Amino acid sequence: MKVNLETLERITHLARLEWDPDRADAMLEDMNRFLEYARVLDQAPTEGVAPLVYMNENGLPPREDRVIAETNHEEALMNAPSKDSDYFRVPKVLKKSGG
């Protein structure tokens, strides 16, 4: 299975990375070399094998459900790239409507 430019452009959008045509060929080559190498998995018989999803298969220890407020307002805003006194500031996401 090989990735083509069109697929790469689609997953670049899905990953919310910017499409850069100048770097696309190199990225495509790296990905396809890896996927070619990964073809060894096709030879591994896995019928009836349950996927290993979590490492703690014996269950996780429950804990008391209680509120622990560790981050206050000021701290939450401390690392914001843009903020005012109360809120994170972000670029406009809604276009002006007619009404």
Place this chain on the structure above:
Amino acid sequence: MIFDGIQCYHDRLRSGLQTVRAEVLACLERIHRYESYGAFLEVYAEEALAKADALDAQGFGGDLAPLTGVVVGVKDNICYKNHRLTAGSHILEGFVSLYSATVVERLEEAGAVIIGRLNCDEFAMGSSNENSAFGPVRNPLDPDRVPGGSSGGSAAAVAFGGCHLSLGTDTGGSVRQPASYCGLVGIKPTYGRVSRHGIVAFGSSFDQVGVFGEHLEDAVTLLSCISGADDHDATCTASPGEPLNTSSSNGPYRLGYSPEWLENPALSPVWRQRMQEAMKTWEEAGHTLVPCSVQGLECAIPVYYILATAEASSNLSRYAGMHYGYRSPEAHSLETTLKKSRSQGFGPEVQRRILLGTFVLSEGYYDAYYAKAQKVRRQLKDRFDQVFESCDAFVLPTTAGSAFRLGEKSSDPLAMYLEDQFTVLANLTGLPALSIPFGPDTNGMPLGLQFMGPSFGEAALFEITGRLQALVPNIQPL
């Protein structure tokens, strides 16, 4: 050897022969001398000296906390409250941690002096420390060679004596491989031994905090201090305070190894020869070598890179230029905020892995790659669980050879990924593993010998490693 071990150091403190301040000053002097090696991104000189003075003023009568006055460096992907954290990435430049990782809190409780923040590959993605946005780290044993990665700064700092011990993280070998390249002991504990709270997430089903030291006993002491259950990380299930430095495992031991791997053509001939000599010595001492067939080594790298990049693509979606981290000056809409901030903030290897991870999770490819890799992962885990039914420990190389030169593999991602072929096994299976010095190679650089053990079997694994290491003089540190 720069540091003679915690026990000797504590004896000197108790008898008044030296102060913590003197020890911290000596570390600071070496950090200054090795500044061009790039291991430290930030040095907490004043804080470390203040802590040293406080400890010296308290005095050293009675029982000392296990890490009293021990100078520890921390990898730059582990949060330390009110200190900067970048994970080796421009996307986190200027970020200040709101809280400390559980492991850092436990270091402080155990009396450690935290001396600085250590360079690493960006988001712990790399095997040479050449992927850091803040420059590479050089190997203190040969500045033309890499220290390994991703915890390259953590390894180099201990190797040149900038700190006694250090913390790293190990997702696919990022503690054991640099330990091997720098002639140190490096331990990756069982998944669930150490809390991941406050660790920058890369591959959540693989990541574990690991430790570096010149001596096995010291590394084990550090690991014991940071281990154990934590309300902030439900996957951390080990009992807190469980002693890892005592075991009733006196031997003789059954040592598993793979005869096919010994014949692996990529393996350093020196490593092979040393291993054959070591096996002979261990057998003469009454231990049993058990040949084990572990098929599927060739699957380990594809399985690891499929699953770890998938997890990374999800974990790294939080870097969106909104709540923290870098936002592009060209961000004028939701889409440009996300795309431009991420593309300008992440380095090429991180973007490569996010794309690969997004691909293997995407519609039409999920079953062929992601689901398939999860199944092969189960088979590898089952196989290793079987191995430990008939063996007490499994012995294997840490890496195929010794440290390579800077730039030697940086243009070939696949060659770099293959660096991890012997270390990813412990991460894929969640099992504990450690690397001890096993050299030198023909070029004078150290090699590494890796021991794996059964799940949560660290205490016996360390006992076995210590006893076997003592039998083979040429695996002592250089």
